[in-house]
Amino acid sequence: MTAKPKNRMARRSSFHPKGRQIDDQAAAEISALLGDQPRRRDLLIEHLHLIQDRFKHISAAHLAALASEMKMSMAEVYEVATFYHHFDVVKEGESTPPQLTIRVCDGIACEMKGAQALIAELGKSTGADVRVIPAPCVGACDHAPVAVVGQRQIHHATTKTVSDAALSGNITAEIPAYSNYDHYLADGGYKLWKDCLDGRHERAEVISKVRESGLRGLGGAGFPTGTKWGFLDNTPKPRLLAINADEGEPGTFKDRYVIDSDPHRLLEGALLAAWAVEAEEIYIYLRDEYPQSRVILQNEIGRLQKEEMTDGIKLHLRRGAGAYICGEESAMLESIEGKRGLPRNRPPFPAQKGLFGRPTLINNVETMYWIRAIVENDAGWYQEQGRPHFYSVSGRVNTPGVILAPAGISVRQLIEDHCGGMEVGHQFHAYLPGGASGGVLPADKGDLPLDFGSLDEHGCFIGSSAVVVFSEQDNIRDICRNLLHFFEDESCGQCTPCRVGCEKLLTLIDAPAWDKDLINDLSDTMRDASICGLGQAAANPVLSAIRFFGDDLS
């Protein structure tokens, strides 16, 4: 260690009380920026966004003024601001970031399509007023490689298309065509909702229909939805509903598809769920990588409220800030409360003590999407359809995208029947059945049914049904390194097995010859002792590689 000589100095200055002082001008700017918005602590991240959006960074002076304005301490705001990747905190004497940021996705699907080369080239070709940084999966794997210029996604990005976009100044998110309130209503939307409010359905009936449909949570954990709703029974009120729209698992983009095409199916589902479990407020936590989805939801929620369609249920749209971990349901709750996204220890479970300490139902976007159809149709309908849901398929296939298919479909069927086969010149070699954390399977396991629990014996799971297809040209080591690097970067850092484990594991797999015993020992502890699924599953790709790809490694 490099200890500096001891310096028992007195306080630097007695001209002020201790510590950083509030700057009057910064205080006035913050006060004006926040306007009449409440200064509640749970809005900290929203307020940080206001500053970042307005000034393109968050200066220490503004941050100190914000703390004072919100009656928080400096440490309390700083630790939150620095937790999230989308806030650029700039201390006194540090240089501010350029006005424009280009984020190049280095998620696995983009990486295999040349993200690193793009980053390197862009770094050389753009000027000092532009910053090019890698970013974790932005949820557009079907258009890899992807760069985000300001808030504008450039699909199949090249140095030229990205540079042109940066020069054009057109850097706001593009809003896709989608089914708005009027379309949705014309299509029979909200009839079920009104029927429920009019007493044509009982709460218990709706819950039992959802339970019997066999619908399982589509955020990744696959917990039976109706059972989850039942947990709220007999819990004290007020109760809350939180919708997880923080789709961050690399390779996953189906929630984006749902919101960007049919947002009211999500909203009606959420209202039905809130009604069924008697929740008074709904919080939708949306990842910051989907600015177009935010605009859509803002507009459509506003419309719903204008039409007085919510039966007094309050809808809040909350904005993430670039943290994969906030897709973990309890970390999401922390983030909605304005804190660092640290997963909570369980018990207590959210149904007992969730958001703001209240009993809380947490459901994924797509899960809500299916509620209307399940309740509208006859009992058994969803089962008869084969429990369909959306698969996000990307990688070396001809037509990647969101695929609607029944549970239990195999990757080979997805490739051949839905994605136009493999890309020319590529042979199916391996695949991720469930994003970054679900493990890696070889092509000879390509006929396994993709369903909850069906891959357990192979040490894998389908999670959010994010299927990434690799060919013989993709290196398993590189894939492992990409995925591990992602986990190391996105670990919240709270618990030892994950914080230190990911870092040490990344070092171990960089070695020319893997120390398999040590990797196995470490993986056991990461799985057994980490607080949440990130740490528990982070070693999965490495374990799969050892198990199935011994030849590729040597």
Place this chain on the structure above:
Amino acid sequence: MSAIIKFTLDDQEVTAAPGETIWDISKRLGTTIPHLCHRDEPGYRADANCRACMVEIKGERVLAPSCRREPTEGMTVTTTSERATKSRNMVLELLLADQPDRQQAHDPDSLLWKWMDNANLSTSRFAAETAVPDADTTHNAMAVNLDACIHCNLCVRACREVQVNDVIGMAHRGSHSKIIFDFGDPMGDSTCVACGECVQVCPTGALMPSVVLDDQQVHTGKADRHVHSLCPYCGVGCQMTYHIKDDKIQHVDGRAGPSNENRLCVKGRYGFDYISHPHRLSKPLVRRDDAPKDPKEKLDPLNPYTHFREATWEEALDKAGSGFASIRDRDGYQALAGFGSAKGSNEEAYLVQKLVRQGFGTNNVDHCTRLCHASSVAALMEGINSGAVSAPFAAAKDADCIIVIGARPNQNHPVAASFIKNAAKRGATLIVMDPRGQGLTRHATHMLQFKAGSDVALLNAMIHTIIEEGLTDVQFVQGYTEGFDDIKEGVKDFSPEKMSKVCGIDAETIRTVARTYATAERSIIFWGMGISQHVHGTDNARCLIALSLITGQVGRPGTGLHPLRGQNNVQGASDAGLIPMFYPDYKLVTNDNPRTTYEDHWGKELDRERGLTVVEIMDAVHNDQIKGIYVMGENPAMSDPDAGHARQALAKLEHLVVQDIFLTETAMLADVILPASAFAEKTGTFTNTNRQVQLGRQVVSPPGDARQDWWIIQEIANRIGLNWSYTHPKDVFAEMRLTMHSLNGITWERLEREDVVTYPCDSEDQPGHDVIFSDGFPTATGRAKLVPTTLIPPDETPDDAYPIILTTGRVLEHWHTGAMTRRSDVLNGQEPEPFASLNPFQMGQLGIGPGDTIRVESRRGSVNLKARADRDIPDGMVFIPFCYHEAAANLLTNPQLDPVGKIPEFKFCAVKVEPIKSAQDAAE
């Protein structure tokens, strides 16, 4: 709560109480499961982040953290399974990889190393992280070496959830997570208040007291013994453990006393080194014949020999005693007076008042309570016949509504403040009333920055609201009070709408706050010198008493009246009779009954008149009535208002004997100086603000020829005709128990055993009563008296010549007149020079910049000092702490007294403030 839970722990059928965790139960049964982030002490929530305590639960997919997990009926838990053990050891091995080498460790005996030893781990199979953070040695008390940090978050919980100073955070994420101060600032530049809680709880040595590390940040060796004792500073009375190496105090830790629950503040934790300061007096001194007393002259405490010469104890004591005896015999007993100290023990206080009453023959005995809470005590005695708090400050835990008025506990009672902040965090309504913003402001539900000196207007408007809106507790008023109609009549003209202009708080806020206080299930009031140090101090306290009485907010858990007592033993010294109008236990000296009792005990006829108070004694010196004063551990030359006047009085005395540990400004004017023992050098009992009588134990020996105070007092007594023969403080304590009802059930032996007993206490085998007045008041009628008040403005209001209000007080790091804390390296390093705080806007108007030298002048004197820009100060006010002898605030203050409590108006006088433009200006 649910009943007892039965479950299986390592093949044993065991039971758990609700709320008990697996870790707790295992510990109770004799096995401590490894733990790093878990601290098994009050106030610390199990966070379960280190994962060193994992156990296996049958049927669960993954392991569970035992520190947090509560068993359920029928659960099967294995702590010793291979899987659990392997996981726990792997966690340790991961952490070990990035630790500094043990031979170079900041703390080789840390909790972390203990568990490494337990797991037989000395090396890790993992490569160390390459980026190692540098040491942060910018703070003068604590060293930050994050190379040893394991991110256990204990320091964050210490700073945020226990002490609620909110300086430490965990910033960034993942393997980049980092402990930060404020915005990742160097600790010494941050808002850190150096309570040191983080250092006390750090399990790795990443945070350490600087004094135990060498220049390379390596530990310099363990202490060789430790002693459990108390903190010498404020009325909170924190228990602590002194660690001693080579007969010097190395460092201290907080202990789980009832008032502090292991917590300390910067003074208690780092302010112990004053006892070995070179200024320490270690030989008796007598004034040289060629050295006249000059009240304006400042002596060099390092070299008292310009004015004094060394003497033997025999000579010094003879001179001290004969001086008093000859004045007494020549001019009568009224020519003598004595000051005791609220810093001394109960036994010393008792002996000082006994010496003055029995030996001098007068009731002219007082101490600094006169300058602190005399008016509060006067109002409390008048209203409820008890001067003590009705509930401990920890009652904040149970309160729904807390009012803090005229008190800045963050600075002056930091550990008490932490309990108030804990309550606010829990969701209690906190109402802070103070003309200045302060540390509690951020936590307050309502912050009422009212106009200085308008307390009565604000408080009567609250009483008015409560009565007008029918929010009184009718049953309580009828059952336990008298004089309600007088109060009702008295506040008629005090509507919030009318008083709003007087106090500067809008009427609706006054009403809201009044309603909140009155209608909360449990409300408690804390107050400090901002209430008492006014010419209307007694009225201020009367209003607070009335507020609690008319709403029945007293006598139940979470309710009450709590004047935060200043000195560590101001409660005890007052109880022991160090007051001119009272014998011990507040027995009036003018009543025959207690007097004859003491005359019997002490074998002498006693003074029948009430004695003079502190400021009155100084006036009596100027009037040639008083000729000789004995000062034990007080510093009136610094602490009295209009200190110039007080110093002239002291210089004029024919015989001044000062018993102290330093050459204080008072001692500079003495005839005889007797070198005494510091707190850590003596044994005795001390009574804190909560009425908790605690045992302070001797930690180290006094230096040189310095002696125990009780011994010195006895030697003087025996030279003025008394015949005392105490051999130990416990003999004195035993004598006190003969006449002091308040010490019922509290024996010396019990204190040796239990460290602390609260009074009143029914018997030796019962705990004392924390909350009193649950069934009426100790008055003749059992009823409390409601006393109406009127508006009395401050004595000296601003005018054209002196347009700014001066208010005085303390700073966190300095105690009282600074005699101790200015001589502590850490404390003085934190606040090394005098300053005057002003609002930055006002400074701009006056043409003053931060750090500029300014002159503050009142009708009584002037001081030059640096200006500090502080947004907490309202316009039209300047604040000066009174701890700096270089620019003594009390040269400016107004000696005008409250007519009842006889307390001076330290909190309000008129001054002018000017920039000093040239060196010549400064010299003037």
